[in-house]
Amino acid sequence: MISKLNLEHILFLDIETVPETEHFNELSDTKKELWELKTRYQRKEEFNAEEFYDRAGIWAEFGKIVCISVGFFKNQGDVRQFRTTSFYGDEITILKDFKNLLETHYYDNRYLLCAHNGKEFDFPYIARRMIIHNISLPSKLNLFGKKPWEVPHLDTLELWKFGDYKTYTSLKLLTNVLGIPSPKDDIDGSEVRDVFYNEKDIDRIITYCEKDTIAVAQIFLRLRGDAILEEDEIIHV
Template sequence: MLQKLNLDYILFLDIETVPEQEHFGNLDDDKKELWEQKSRYQRKDEFTAEEFYERAGIWAEFGKIVCISVGYFNFKGDIRTFRVTTFHGEEDTLLKEFKNLLNSHFSGPKHMLCGHNGKEFDFPYIARRMIIHGIDLPYKLNMFGKKPWEIPHLDTMELWKFGDYKHFTSLKLMANVLGIPSPKEDIDGSMVREVFYKDKDIDRICTYCELDVITTAQVFLRLRNDDLLVDSEIKRI
């Protein structure tokens, strides 16, 4: 089935998120109370709400997107390229730019979005943050009234589950077991908050995000038994 999908109709993506405020103390009293209630189950008695706030970027209600990296295949005869770019800056601006990309180049009936754990995280997170900013949802993210088979989303982690709903496999682990060369990342997801707020190095975060997009595309190729991308085929734009 995967082999029947046209690769140039798929937009691969990944997002990086951080807590909406740098410090818990920057929240107003209502938001502090809501955070304490929201995080109670996850932190249990091991952390206070303030101590746990560094993880707030996981929730769209308490976090924000600092970049969206995308990648897509382009074919000209026998020449295959994978083009990668990143939207970053103020969140409402990058969301609008991402929406413009979807509407102008990936809005057709055969176009699909693909991420690793995208159905659980990236896709709903982007949609929620768009609604928070008063941005109308693009068709590819608007799930209201659609039947499951009408939702144009692919998820490499879900494809790896083969119906096993309790199975979680990280992108890094999938790349390892599938023999995909590991990208030379100098940070991981747990470091994004510090790199954004303390180091103020958005370029470093964007590079990390782009590498995950490339790895997601490589995993998808392996799931199809296609040849992996080589460095000369990857173009950053």
């Protein structure tokens, strides 16, 4: 029962990703060919490989992480707080700083990671990018040999499905139906690439990523039957 979980033992998170290079023609010839083969089914006859490249951030083999935002509950007496912070910069620094957080503060079996669609996207994406950069996996992302009940991951999308595997519910839709303020009041995921490469506005991406992290925590509270966070309970650090 998620109502029995200690909120202070959960690290909520969200990531933002973009294509690994700004332009398709910056890829090596081999990588271009591999991209064409990888996306042939998704493109069908509508787009050629270059036209489809602005979506490359979805795949860890062709994208990179530009921001990881995290949030955690911290009670000060009777006062509930939700604190958020973000890792950004070059990808290796982001990954090493995030790994350091996990190994310093979220290392033992009490702690869990939580994201929306995290089991399909955020957690494996982070792990794959770490391996690509020869960064050893922290225990919270190293799932090799673990039984399903030993995996320290929560997923608000999976919790919302209640065993139904036929549907996908976006973060924006779920916040709407649950009466939670929308995190998509500025940009959405499809615009992150342009904001990063064209506008070069990482602060805007950080704000967006942190709002998504807050939204994940709000959804988790609603699934538990708890009151959602008020604005004065959210602290950016």
